[in-house]
Amino acid sequence: MPSTLPEGEVAPRDGSLPETAVREAASRPLGFYLHVPFCASRCGYCDFNTYTAKELGGGGSQASYAETAVEEVRMARRVLGRLDRPVETVFFGGGTPTLLPAKDLGRMLAAVRNEFGLAAGAEVTTEANPESVDARYLEELLAAGFTRVSFGMQSASSHVLKILDRQHTPGRALEAVKEATAAGFEHVNLDLIYGTPGESLEDWRTSLESALSAEPDHVSAYALIVEDGTQLARRIRRGELPMPDDDDLADKYVLADEMLSAQGLTWYEVSNWARTEDARCRHNELYWRGDTWWGIGPGAHSHVGGIRWWNVKHPSAYAERLNAGESPAHARETLDPETRRIERVLLEIRLSAGLPVEVLDEPGRTAATEIITNGLATLTTNNHLVLTNRGRLLADAVVRDLLP
Numbered sequence: 001m002p003s004t005l006p007e008g009e010v011a012p013r014d015g016s017l018p019e020t021a022v023r024e025a026a027s028r029p030l031g032f033y034l035h036v037p038f039c040a041s042r043c044g045y046c047d048f049n050t051y052t053a054k055e056l057g058g059g060g061s062q063a064s065y066a067e068t069a070v071e072e073v074r075m076a077r078r079v080l081g082r083l084d085r086p087v088e089t090v091f092f093g094g095g096t097p098t099l100l101p102a103k104d105l106g107r108m109l110a111a112v113r114n115e116f117g118l119a120a121g122a123e124v125t126t127e128a129n130p131e132s133v134d135a136r137y138l139e140e141l142l143a144a145g146f147t148r149v150s151f152g153m154q155s156a157s158s159h160v161l162k163i164l165d166r167q168h169t170p171g172r173a174l175e176a177v178k179e180a181t182a183a184g185f186e187h188v189n190l191d192l193i194y195g196t197p198g199e200s201l202e203d204w205r206t207s208l209e210s211a212l213s214a215e216p217d218h219v220s221a222y223a224l225i226v227e228d229g230t231q232l233a234r235r236i237r238r239g240e241l242p243m244p245d246d247d248d249l250a251d252k253y254v255l256a257d258e259m260l261s262a263q264g265l266t267w268y269e270v271s272n273w274a275r276t277e278d279a280r281c282r283h284n285e286l287y288w289r290g291d292t293w294w295g296i297g298p299g300a301h302s303h304v305g306g307i308r309w310w311n312v313k314h315p316s317a318y319a320e321r322l323n324a325g326e327s328p329a330h331a332r333e334t335l336d337p338e339t340r341r342i343e344r345v346l347l348e349i350r351l352s353a354g355l356p357v358e359v360l361d362e363p364g365r366t367a368a369t370e371i372i373t374n375g376l377a378t379l380t381t382n383n384h385l386v387l388t389n390r391g392r393l394l395a396d397a398v399v400r401d402l403l404p
Contacts, residue, residue: 021305035297354384
């Protein structure tokens with residue numbers, strides 16, 4: 001099951017924010033994340049806030065979910081009433097957003113558009129499991145205003161998908177990409193996972209070749225993380241499966257970068273490659289830059305002007321709060337300047353644009369000099385620290401050195 005939410009500070013029942021937070025947000029790009037917490041089945045490695053039951057009571061069902069989420073969008077408009085700027089990115093994640101009818105996702109998007117307006121050229125993404133959509137569904141999404149779709153492919157090997165408890169067949173993700181392209185989507189992402197127990201280097205090569213054959217303009221490749229409380233963690237603890245091996249993960253990352261780069265996809269974040277700058281996930285870039293986003297849905301996190309909050313986890317509790325006219329926020333925290341600086345280091349060092357050296361404190365700048373000497377990063381002409389290929393493999397270690 002998903003991890004427990006942190007306690008944090010008490011969140012106001014009306015969701016109100018300090019004037020200073022809203023004023024700062026007025027100068028930063030605005031995005032919306034809409035969490036759809038339903039899945040047909042739970043994948044063995046997943047610890048996200050998801051639920052497999054179709055009826056959860058208290059208004060938390062799939063059938064009523066879209067209208068409940070719309071209520072939070074309307075509440076966001078009331079809270080941010082002084083904020084006058086259109087939304088630049090909208091991202092539907094989960095869970096499996098595409099378990100809901102396309103018209104429901106369209107209603108939720110329409111609420112954001114009606115309450116805030118969408119900027120010209122706004123990016124609107126939904127995640128989708130390959131088996132949860134067909135050509136007609138994708139056409140309906142495009143007509144509703146979606147511009148981008150991200151498919152969870154994970155692997156092209158049947159035995160790997162079985163260990164991950166994925167339900168689709170190896171070829172279905174490629175068919176879904178073709179359907180999305182035929183429907184008119186210009187931007188399509190494939191999510192891949194490497195390092196699953198039992199996955200060989202050749203299995204991973206096959207997955208990369210398969211993904212590239214579909215010609216997506218974006219690929220995300222993530223090392224498998226074994227999260228406490230998941231079915232996968234329990235199987236590893238019982239000795240049924242081995243833990244992912246760090247050297248194996250490094251070899252697979254190098255192979256991914258080589259193969260993706262050779263086919264014209266360039267890294268712009270440690271785990272993300274895009275064919276062009278327009279193909280980058282602008283919504284994720286908004287997170288990595290610490291901009292403004294409102295997270296809609298149970299368990300969703302938000303950030304406005306240095307105030308971060310997170311909603312109650314269960315769909316029924318979430319619906320009950322909104323039906324009572326209250327904020328669904330479970331708790332919140334105020335980020336002090338030092339915390340915000342540390343988070344900039346954690347996130348921006350992972351970007352191809354690099355981390356401005358001015359963000360580092362004196363010990364961090366000393367460490368940066370050694371990191372450059374050791375070939376883990378370079379310094380650009382505009383004084384940004386950018387990871388080298390080897391540095392990307394050791395990104396976590398670099399961060400530890402930069403934040404002594």
